[in-house]
Amino acid sequence: MAASNSVTILGGGLAGCAAGLSALAQGASATIFDPARAARHRVCGEFLSPEVRGSLEQLEVWPLAEACQPALMYSMRVHFGRRVCADRLPEPAIGLSRLRLDQLLRESAAARGAGFVGERQTPVPGCVLATGRQTGAVRGDRLFGFKAHFSGPPGDAVELYFGDRFYVGVNPVEGGLTNVCGLAPESLLRRFDFSYEALLALSPALAERTRPLCQTMNWLSTGPLVYGRRAQPPGVYAAGDAFSFIDPFTGAGMLNALETGRIAGLAAAGGQTPEAYQRTVLRRLRRPLFVAQVFRTAIAAGLGARLAPWIPGRWLFALTRPAD
Numbered sequence: 001m002a003a004s005n006s007v008t009i010l011g012g013g014l015a016g017c018a019a020g021l022s023a024l025a026q027g028a029s030a031t032i033f034d035p036a037r038a039a040r041h042r043v044c045g046e047f048l049s050p051e052v053r054g055s056l057e058q059l060e061v062w063p064l065a066e067a068c069q070p071a072l073m074y075s076m077r078v079h080f081g082r083r084v085c086a087d088r089l090p091e092p093a094i095g096l097s098r099l100r101l102d103q104l105l106r107e108s109a110a111a112r113g114a115g116f117v118g119e120r121q122t123p124v125p126g127c128v129l130a131t132g133r134q135t136g137a138v139r140g141d142r143l144f145g146f147k148a149h150f151s152g153p154p155g156d157a158v159e160l161y162f163g164d165r166f167y168v169g170v171n172p173v174e175g176g177l178t179n180v181c182g183l184a185p186e187s188l189l190r191r192f193d194f195s196y197e198a199l200l201a202l203s204p205a206l207a208e209r210t211r212p213l214c215q216t217m218n219w220l221s222t223g224p225l226v227y228g229r230r231a232q233p234p235g236v237y238a239a240g241d242a243f244s245f246i247d248p249f250t251g252a253g254m255l256n257a258l259e260t261g262r263i264a265g266l267a268a269a270g271g272q273t274p275e276a277y278q279r280t281v282l283r284r285l286r287r288p289l290f291v292a293q294v295f296r297t298a299i300a301a302g303l304g305a306r307l308a309p310w311i312p313g314r315w316l317f318a319l320t321r322p323a324d
């Protein structure tokens with residue numbers, strides 16, 4: 001694809017920076033708008049699927065990520081009440097805080113010539129839309145995410161604890177820290193006066209796991225969360241959560257953001273139509289989005305513990321990765 005144009009990108013998160021880096025690599029110029037002028041802590045499980053390494057290599061930033069000494073995870077352990085399913089991951093997954101990951105992507109894009117503008121923008125045709133999850137009014141019991149870092153004994157596995165209407169992920173990140181990140185409906189959080197410690201205590205296995213840990217930052221929260229594809233203005237290259245928000249338990253959101261961002265940057269720089277770009281992305285994401293929705297429904301119906309023995313973790317993991 002020959003590139004000669006300038007690419008306008010709304011959002012300087014993972015998808016936006018990936019779009020900027022790939023557009024710049026094609027010889028286009030890139031301007032990234034984001035009201036947040038610097039990287040910051042984000043509510044995120046900070047579990048990077050093993051394929052993220054390939055995405056970061058393509059963006060030529062993997063050596064920078066490696067220099068942050070991310071944690072490696074070799075297995076997954078999923079707790080449904082007292083039932084535990086453990087499986088090895090096909091390749092080691094990576095634990096890196098969003099602060100470091102966003103920082104290195106922003107710095108790399110800036111160093112390679114991307115212009116950053118500290119402003120919120122409204123989408124125009126031809127822009128890369130990488131503005132993250134949709135916000136706005138949500139009906140019913142609204143869902144919120146929360147996270148904090150802890151010091152203490154780190155593990156080398158990603159652990160998921162499913163409770164009644166909530167789940168929490170525990171995994172190591174760089175610097176010997178452990179990230180604890182979960183999702184719960186507002187009604188449940190209200191019952192505990194938004195005390196996340198009280199929520200963790202609802203699961204005896206999770207309470208046991210977090211007991212020796214010592215909190216190093218205040219809890220952050222975000223929401224309400226809205227799953228699935230988001231309505232998009234016509235003629236834009238939507239990437240990352242702005243294209244679609246997949247359930248965090250899949251640990252595929254950041255992989256999707258980096259990959260769709262990278263492809264969006266190539267498409268915009270190379271003059272591919274937004275419609276053709278969208279078809280490519282839909283082909284890659286249709287299956288993971290569908291599988292995640294089926295499992296979300298099963299878990300919400302309280303079927304997680306019953307289904308767990310029949311669905312190997314490796315299988316669920318593979319089905320929620322994007323298609324090649």
Ligand SMILES: Cc1cc2nc3c(=O)[nH]c(=O)nc-3n(C[C@H](O)[C@H](O)[C@H](O)COP(=O)(O)OP(=O)(O)OC[C@H]3O[C@@H](n4cnc5c(N)ncnc54)[C@H](O)[C@@H]3O)c2cc1C
Nearest residue numbers: 011013014015045046047121131132145240241248253254
């Ligand atoms: C609770 C929770 C846990 C998660 N855990 C994991 C996990 O463990 N592993 C995983 O892979 N994924 C996880 N995810 C998903 C992951 O965080 C997202 O998929 C990822 O952040 C998407 O990146 P993005 O670049 O699309 O959006 P974001 O990272 O949200 O970036 C969007 C950017 O756009 C900017 N912006 C917004 N509006 C405008 C505008 N109008 N103009 C300009 N800029 C704008 C914002 O300031 C922001 O910087 C989790 C998500 C949640 C909520």
